[in-house]
Amino acid sequence: MAVVALVVFGLLRLTPGDPAAVIAGDYASPQDVAKIRASLGLDRPLHVQLGLWFGNLLRGDLGTSIFSGLPVTTLIRQRVEPTVALATLTMIVAIAIAVPLGVLAAWKQGSWIDRTVMVFAVSGFSMPVFWLGFLLVWVFAMQLGWLPVQGYSPLSRGLWPFLRQLILPALTLGFVYMALITRMTRASMLTVLREDYIRTAYAKGLPPPAVLLRHALKNAGLPVLTIIGVGVAILIGGVVVTESVFALPGIGRLTVDAILRRDYPVIQAVILIVSGVYVLINLTIDLLYVVLDPRIRY
Amino acid sequence: MARLSRRNFLIGAGAALGALQGAPFVHAQKRGGTIRIIPIADLKVLDPIWTTAYVTRDHAYLVYDTLFASDASLQIKPQMVDKYSASRDHMKWSFTLRDGLKFHDGQPVTAEDCVVSLQRWGQKDSLGKLLMAATGKLAASDRKTFTLDLKEPFGAVLDALGKPSSNVPFIMPARLAATDANEQIKDVIGSGPYRFVKAEWQPGDQVVYERFADYVPRNEAPSGAAGGKRANVDRVIARYIPDAATASAALEKGEVDWWDNPPVDFSTRLEKNPNVTVFVKNPGGIQGWVRPNHLFPPFNNKKARQALLHMVDQDLYLQAVVGNPKYYRTCPSYYMCGLPTETAAGAPGKPNLERARQLMKESGYDGKPIVLLDAADNPSLHGSALVTRELLSRIGVNVDLQAQDWASVIARRGKKDPPQAGGWNLMMATWISPDVMTPAVNAGLSGGCDKAWFGWYCSEQMESLRREWIRATDPAKRRQIADQVQTLAYDEVPYVPWGQYTQPTAYRKNVKGVLTFPASLYWNVSVEA
Numbered sequence: 130m131a132v133v134a135l136v137v138f139g140l141l142r143l144t145p146g147d148p149a150a151v152i153a154g155d156y157a158s159p160q161d162v163a164k165i166r167a168s169l170g171l172d173r174p175l176h177v178q179l180g181l182w183f184g185n186l187l188r189g190d191l192g193t194s195i196f197s198g199l200p201v202t203t204l205i206r207q208r209v210e211p212t213v214a215l216a217t218l219t220m221i222v223a224i225a226i227a228v229p230l231g232v233l234a235a236w237k238q239g240s241w242i243d244r245t246v247m248v249f250a251v252s253g254f255s256m257p258v259f260w261l262g263f264l265l266v267w268v269f270a271m272q273l274g275w276l277p278v279q280g281y282s283p284l285s286r287g288l289w290p291f292l293r294q295l296i297l298p299a300l301t302l303g304f305v306y307m308a309l310i311t312r313m314t315r316a317s318m319l320t321v322l323r324e325d326y327i328r329t330a331y332a333k334g335l336p337p338p339a340v341l342l343r344h345a346l347k348n349a350g351l352p353v354l355t356i357i358g359v360g361v362a363i364l365i366g367g368v369v370v371t372e373s374v375f376a377l378p379g380i381g382r383l384t385v386d387a388i389l390r391r392d393y394p395v396i397q398a399v400i401l402i403v404s405g406v407y408v409l410i411n412l413t414i415d416l417l418y419v420v421l422d423p424r425i426r427y
Numbered sequence: 428m429a430r431l432s433r434r435n436f437l438i439g440a441g442a443a444l445g446a447l448q449g450a451p452f453v454h455a456q457k458r459g460g461t462i463r464i465i466p467i468a469d470l471k472v473l474d475p476i477w478t479t480a481y482v483t484r485d486h487a488y489l490v491y492d493t494l495f496a497s498d499a500s501l502q503i504k505p506q507m508v509d510k511y512s513a514s515r516d517h518m519k520w521s522f523t524l525r526d527g528l529k530f531h532d533g534q535p536v537t538a539e540d541c542v543v544s545l546q547r548w549g550q551k552d553s554l555g556k557l558l559m560a561a562t563g564k565l566a567a568s569d570r571k572t573f574t575l576d577l578k579e580p581f582g583a584v585l586d587a588l589g590k591p592s593s594n595v596p597f598i599m600p601a602r603l604a605a606t607d608a609n610e611q612i613k614d615v616i617g618s619g620p621y622r623f624v625k626a627e628w629q630p631g632d633q634v635v636y637e638r639f640a641d642y643v644p645r646n647e648a649p650s651g652a653a654g655g656k657r658a659n660v661d662r663v664i665a666r667y668i669p670d671a672a673t674a675s676a677a678l679e680k681g682e683v684d685w686w687d688n689p690p691v692d693f694s695t696r697l698e699k700n701p702n703v704t705v706f707v708k709n710p711g712g713i714q715g716w717v718r719p720n721h722l723f724p725p726f727n728n729k730k731a732r733q734a735l736l737h738m739v740d741q742d743l744y745l746q747a748v749v750g751n752p753k754y755y756r757t758c759p760s761y762y763m764c765g766l767p768t769e770t771a772a773g774a775p776g777k778p779n780l781e782r783a784r785q786l787m788k789e790s791g792y793d794g795k796p797i798v799l800l801d802a803a804d805n806p807s808l809h810g811s812a813l814v815t816r817e818l819l820s821r822i823g824v825n826v827d828l829q830a831q832d833w834a835s836v837i838a839r840r841g842k843k844d845p846p847q848a849g850g851w852n853l854m855m856a857t858w859i860s861p862d863v864m865t866p867a868v869n870a871g872l873s874g875g876c877d878k879a880w881f882g883w884y885c886s887e888q889m890e891s892l893r894r895e896w897i898r899a900t901d902p903a904k905r906r907q908i909a910d911q912v913q914t915l916a917y918d919e920v921p922y923v924p925w926g927q928y929t930q931p932t933a934y935r936k937n938v939k940g941v942l943t944f945p946a947s948l949y950w951n952v953s954v955e956a
Contacts, residue, residue: 145831147838152472154479156593156862156870159841159881161551164609165477196471197630198611207629266676278676279668376668376677378632386469386631389804391834 133404134186137397138179146391147171148195169195182397191401192394194387201398204383211281212379214291215371216364218299220357223306228353230307231314232341235322246311253308258367262301262374269297279376298375302367306360313356317349324348350421358414361407460954461662462938465674467688467947469631469667473623474611476551479593481859485687485947488652489636489663490531491597491617494522494541495589496652499943501711501766501861503589504653506645507536507598507618513584517900520575520584521568527643530600531622538567543601545588550608552594554867557897558587582900583867590868591652592861592945620644620658620950636663636949649951651944659940659953678703678933684954685934687947690806691754694931705933707754709945711860712929714763715744715811716871718854718882718922723846724791726853731790732920736775737783738818741926748810748928755928761872761913762864763927768906773914784822796827798846800839800854803830808855811925815853840881854881856922861945866896866912871922884921 149166150157157165166172170181185192191201234246270278276297282290321327322345330340369381380399387395418425468482475487496506505511509525528536542565549559559565563578575584588596598604603612615623621636628634644655666683668674675693678686679700689697689705698705717735719726726732741757749755758764759774797819801812809830816826829851831839836854844850856871863869872893873879874886892915896908934941937955942948 145835145838147834147841150837150841151834152478152480154593155837155856156479156858157551158553158870158878160878161609162841168607168609194471194630197473198613199630204630207632263672266673270680271676274680278680278682279673280666280677280682373669374673376666376670376673378629382669383631386471389832389834390471391838392471 130401130405130408134183134397134401135179137400138182141391141393141396142175142178144391148391148393151390152196182394186401191398194395195392196390201394204395205380205398205402208378208380208383210283211377212368212372212381214284215295215298215302215368215377215379218292218295219303219306219364222299223303223310224357226303227307227310228314228346231311231353232318232346234311234315235318236337236341238319243315246315250308250311253304253311256304258301258305258370259374261304262297262371265297265301266374281377281379294375294377298371298377301374302364302371305363305367309356309360309363310353314349314353317352318345321345321349347421351418354414354417354421358411361410365403365407458659458953460660461664462660462685462949462952462954463683464663464665464949465668465677465683465686465688466634466665469669470628470634470665471630472611473615475597476548476594476608477611481593481946484593484595485949486623486634486665487595487597487617488619488946488948489621489950490615490619490623491599492528492536492619492656493589493595493597493652494545495585497589497591497861497944498650498653501591501651501864502653503585504647504650506589506653507541517580517582517584518577520577522573522575524571525643525645528618529641529643530618531616531639532600533641534600535570536598536618537570537601538573539570540601540604541598542567542573543604544598545596547599547604547606547608548594548596552590552596553870553873554583554587554590555594555596557581557867558584561897580898580900582905583865583897586865586867590861592859618642620656621663632667634665636665637661649942651942652946652948656950658950660949663949678935681935684938685932685941685952687932688930689933691749691751691928691931694754694933695751697933702936703933704936704938705931706941707929708932708941708943708947709859710929710943711763711766711864711945712927713807713857713859714758714863714927715748715807715925716856716858716922717811717815717925718856718871719920720846720850720852720854720882721884721921722843723850723852724793724795725787725797728790729919730786731792732923733918734783734786734790734822735923736917736920737779737786738822739923739925740778740818741924743818744811744814744925745928747814748807748926754931755926758924758927761869761916761924762866762909763860766860766864768864768909770906770910770913772910773917775917780818780822787822787824792824794825795847796825797852798827798829798850800836800851801828801830802833802836802855804832807857808833808836811855814925815855843883855925859945866893866909872912872916874919874921882922884919886915886919886921889915889919889921 149171150162153162153165193200230246234243237243266278269276280294282294284291327345330344369385372379372381384399466482470482470486472478472483475483492507494508495503498504507524507528508522510523513520549555561577561579561581564576567573600616606612620639620642622639624635624637638658638661644657647654649655671690671693674686677683694705697703719732721727745755759771760769762768799816802808816828819826840854842850846852866872870880874884874889876885892912896905899905939953940951942951
């Protein structure tokens with residue numbers, strides 16, 4: 130994490146841009162910009178700024194937004210719920226749809242079912258998230274009027290308003306993810322279905338659902354689990370676009386806004402936290418390997 | 428495409444004022460409810476003196492009040508001030524506040540609050556700095572009255588105190604206004620018609636305001652930022668939607684009531700929606716600039732800048748950037764057209780690329796690439812930069828178009844390094860009418876060298892004329908000086924205006940009472956069921 134912090138700090142300072150100029154606005158004089166820069170401490174040597182930031186980090190202080198003057202922790206707290214809700218719902222929708230589709234496609238390899246599922250998967254890879262988002266808005270919000278165009282309703286205001294706002298964003302974001310998991314499940318299942326123990330299971334007279342789910346899927350699960358972990362990175366990238374298209378006040382938009390304005394403390398804090406979450410998720414997946422496959426030892 | 432003539436503007440403004448004078452609607456309008464707005468940008472900075480950002484200015488118009496205000500035709504009218512007087516020589520002024528003015532924390536507004544607020548504003552705003560430089564003494568004489576004693580003539584006292592756009596001299600409690608002008612205030616306490624609800628503020632997403640029950644509006648009908656500010660709705664919720672397509676869909680579906688700043692591309696579609704009104708609330712509009720850097724060749728040579736003047740074809744820029752002729756016009760006035768200060772003094776004839784090519788040669792241009800800054804994430808600036816590149820290439824200039832995001836461009840424009848070492852030669856800018864309409868407020872005309880706006884135009888003759896305009900109190904004399912300023916500008920070319928266009932706003936048909944003004948004002952508005 131220290132390396133991530135150092136790299137983020139360095140990259141931001143190398144990037145052109147000046148938060149003082151953004152604050153001062155389009156019409157401020159060069160002198161006003163310089164005064165604001167000094168008042169924010171941005172005219173201090175880089176090593177001094179880095180030292181101050183690391184010192185604050187060690188005390189658990191992520192800093193204060195240069196623009197709003199609010200603590201970064203407050204800004205992140207305001208934005209966590211929509212992003213976590215969107216990511217969780219996306220994962221649930223994606224896994225719930227993609228794994229059965231992948232299993233089905235493998236079981237019926239070469240059939241029209243398999244081909245239909247693969248068309249679906251290729252479409253998922255091919256469609257840009259923002260395009261799919263606008264398409265879904267046009268159909269389900271504008272034409273049919275079933276769902277809202279944009280916005281977020283916290284869970285505290287009720288389950289249905291909460292879900293209603295998240296259905297389209299979760300479908301949009303989940304589509305790519307579904308495509309990825311479907312293909313990986315199918316490929317992994319195809320390998321497993323050729324194993325001798327599967328033939329043995331069928332020979333014992335087990336029905337196909339029992340063979341597929343209890344014997345094949347469990348053994349095909351490791352690569353699928355890996356891709357779910359890797360997919361978190363895709364999810365994080367997709368969240369940024371999806372939150373913008375559906376005007377969800379989440380971490381993705383917070384990050385983009387901060388980058389566009391060069392709000393250094395916010396960018397640094399968000400990237401550190403996202404990196405930490407990414408590491409944690411992959412650690413969890415590594416630990417789950419042991420549960421799924423007792424032969425694995427660390 | 429002179430669709431918006433000065434006469435039409437004045438007739439329109441007059442008609443609007445006439446309609447307002449009758450004022451029956453003021454009482455007939457529905458009260459209560461909430462209006463949901465998509466603002467011009469997300470509100471990140473709350474201090475309207477610390478920043479010149481328009482979204483902060485619009486926020487401040489709701490929360491704070493002003494001593495004077497500009498009406499729909501940009502005439503200055505008293506707002507918080509009840510009575511004011513000036514000595515015959517306009518060197519001594521006295522201002523008395525209206526009765527019943529209160530801040531949102533319940534404290535009365537005092538003359539001391541006004542003095543401290545003006546002093547802070549006077550450290551940041553360009554016109555405010557000029558006023559403070561001419562001021563001998565600014566002090567409260569009692570709780571409701573303060574005086575301004577000038578040490579040198581200043582003809583724009585009321586223009587400064589009623590300045591309609593950034594930085595607007597908003598009045599804050601003295602304890603907050605005492606904050607260093609280069610630091611942001613820590614609390615938002617104003618005396619305006621709406622109260623900022625800090626607990627519901629989510630920077631980058633949502634800002635909420637509630638009606639301030641103790642606000643005492645003036646008796647006059649509202650006009651622009653002047654007149655009675657009646658808070659008809661209980662709550663104003665401003666939620667920023669970054670994507671224009673989403674914002675458009677949200678307005679059409681009725682999820683929001685008012686989209687403040689739709690791109691012109693979207694206005695054509697919105698105009699066809701029977702539930703939506705598309706309205707130009709600032710008929711004065713926006714002026715586009717090609718701004719040269721006066722520090723380095725070739726544009727440190729007047730002939731090269733004059734080449735730009737002959738090169739710029741406003742029709743071409745406006746077609747590319749705006750597209751819909753309903754929303755643009757060509758204009759020869761540095762102070763913009765359709766406004767009382769409009770003039771054609773010194774304006775050159777039609778664009779002449781041959782003449783531009785010849786002037787470039789005469790300037791000694793050596794063929795080195797010109798660094799043209801392109802804010803690729805800002806449609807107006809990006810479009811105008813692309814047209815500039817094309818025209819420059821037609822007059823034989825090599826162009827190094829450097830596309831960056833807006834934040835990078837505004838940082839880079841402050842660099843005085845040579846263009847090939849991180850500096851620049853040309854940049855684009857856009858300004859709304861109140862920011863360019865006089866020689867005093869038009870930052871591009873400042874010839875203050877190091878102290879001038881980015882590009883660092885340097886002209887003692889221009890500075891002398893601008894000082895003369897500021898000192899003049901006779902309107903006819905001011906008009907004459909403004910003409911001289913423009914004639915000199917067309918000779919020295921501090922920048923080249925590339926046209927004038929308007930920015931429509933769009934709201935649902937059930938929204939009533941939207942005011943004509945360069946800033947977004949949310950009082951007087953009601954939402955019918």
